[in-house]
Structures are given as structure tokens and as C-alpha cells.
Amino acid sequence: MFRVVGNNISGVGVLDKAVLILTACVDGASLAELVEHTGLPRATAHRLAQALEAHRMLVRDPRGRWHPGPRLGELSNATPDVLLTAAEPVLAVLRDQTGESAQLYRRRADERVCVAASERSSGLRDTVPIGSVLPMSAGSAAQILLAWEPAEAVLPLLPRCKFTGRTLAEVRRRGWAQSVAEREAGVASVSAPVRDRTGRVIAAISVSGPIERFGRRPGERHAMAVIRAGQRLSGL
Structure with a gap:
């Protein structure tokens, strides 16, 4: 099983899991793919994806796949390059x-x-x-x-x-x-x-x-x- 696991783990569990979800959605991901790519339980992956969607950090396409949301771009544009x-x-x-x-x-x-x-x-x-x-x-x-x-x-x-x-x-x-x-x-x-x-x-x-x-x-x-x-x- 491929999992999006980085070397930099903060120790703040919910934050690390949210970053895993965001990383897994870079090219779009269904709930099943989120579970596969992150190794998180299905309920946890779904709850975090929905929370990130509420904050506009993820959006869903017509097929129900999550993608990076507009809030990420807004935060990026506010930061000097x-x-x-x-x-x-x-x-x-x-x-x-x-x-x-x-x-x-x-x-x-x-x-x-x-x-x-x-x-x-x-x-x-x-x-x-x-x-x-x-x-x-x-x-x-x-x-x-x-x-x-x-x-x-x-x-x-x-x-x-x-x-x-x-x-x-x-x-x-x-x-x-x-x-x-x-x-x-x-x-x-x-x-x-x-x-x-x-x-x-x-x-x-x-x-x-x-x-x-x-x-x-x-x-x-x-x-x-x-x-x-x-x-x-x-x-x-």
C-alpha cells in the first residue's frame, strides 16, 4: 500500500493527519484513495476531508473527488515569493x-x-x-x-x-x-x-x-x- 508519509512529523496528531489528507489530494482523490494513500481509517479520512472542505482548503468535483481548494491559493498569494x-x-x-x-x-x-x-x-x-x-x-x-x-x-x-x-x-x-x-x-x-x-x-x-x-x-x-x-x- 502506498502511503503519503513525510519525514517531518510535528507530533500534533490531527495536524499531521490533515497534512496527509491535503498531500493526497494534490492530483485529486476519492475517499477510497484517501484511505489507501494515507493509511488513515475511513471514518477519520472522511471527517478530516470534510473539515478541510468547510475551510475551503479542499473542494469536491462533480465525481466527488477532493482537490486543493481556493483557500490554499489565497494563503500562498499572501506570502512573499x-x-x-x-x-x-x-x-x-x-x-x-x-x-x-x-x-x-x-x-x-x-x-x-x-x-x-x-x-x-x-x-x-x-x-x-x-x-x-x-x-x-x-x-x-x-x-x-x-x-x-x-x-x-x-x-x-x-x-x-x-x-x-x-x-x-x-x-x-x-x-x-x-x-x-x-x-x-x-x-x-x-x-x-x-x-x-x-x-x-x-x-x-x-x-x-x-x-x-x-x-x-x-x-x-x-x-x-x-x-x-x-x-x-x-x-x-
Whole structure:
């Protein structure tokens, strides 16, 4: 039996059980699945799920499956984003070290969103405004955001991608990605992963600019600076 059991147990029984319920509902769960995933008695799982639903921390779909509720998002939005707060100075340093525009991307389903950026002050540059939505099918940041995903999550996307599974394997091996005119003609980029405390890739940090400055092997010039920037943002 698979159970959602974490290493961090507070000792407050009802709280620990409620967290188990919330964790089990991330992708949706019926009452039977809650019992299976948490190991809790059926009556306990049902009572806690109903209580969390009353507080809008869970909601039920038409099939009766519980999902994360709106209150969780409201609480999350009220909390400063630690990664974005830390990213601003790190991106500025990366921009100054490389002389190129720097960006931070997060994945959103089959897209990636630029959530922070630091632009060159002059000269040719690749401007990616904060909030820009770009495809997961091209670009070094997309490669980073897919390279460490499980195969079953990546394979359906690959037919639409301008890179291959072999490319992603190489990204995993060396720890960084590069692209040359992959997303946009005349533009090159280099990206590295940003990881959470468990080691999961949660974002991609990048530099991008014109090919005439980056060359056809931009990773040779900028990979180490981008990797170090990603490491500074990891584990927050």
C-alpha cells in the first residue's frame, strides 16, 4: 500500500493527519484513495476531508473527488515569493558578469513563464518581459524544465519539440542547456536549473542574446556563470 508519509512529523496528531489528507489530494482523490494513500481509517479520512472542505482548503468535483481548494491559493498569494525576492539581485549579478540579459522561468503546464528578468542597459539584447509566456517546445530554459521530468511526462511533448530526448539526456549529464536560433531566429541562450530543498527542478535561470555575441557554442562562454547563479537560488 502506498502511503503519503513525510519525514517531518510535528507530533500534533490531527495536524499531521490533515497534512496527509491535503498531500493526497494534490492530483485529486476519492475517499477510497484517501484511505489507501494515507493509511488513515475511513471514518477519520472522511471527517478530516470534510473539515478541510468547510475551510475551503479542499473542494469536491462533480465525481466527488477532493482537490486543493481556493483557500490554499489565497494563503500562498499572501506570502512573499522567496524565490522571486532572491532572484532580483542574482539576475543582476548574472547580467553584469555575462553582459547579457538574464531571466528566470517557471513551468506552467505546457508553457513556461518569465517570472523575473534583468535586462542589458544598451546594445543588442533579447528582451523577454516579465510575464511573457513561451512554449516548452524550444529554447534552453524549456530543455532545463523538461530534462529532469519523468519520461512519461516528457514523451508526449517531444514530437512538438525542436530538441530530442538525446538532447535532454545530455542536459542532465552536464547540468546546463544551450540553444542557438531554436526559439527565435538570431537568438541564443544558456540555462541552468534552480532546485528546491529536495533537489527537484522548480525553475530555469538563463542568459540570452544575439548569436553574433554568443556564438554557436554559447555554453562554452556562459555555462559556469549560469550554473553558479542557479546554485545560489537553489534550496531556498
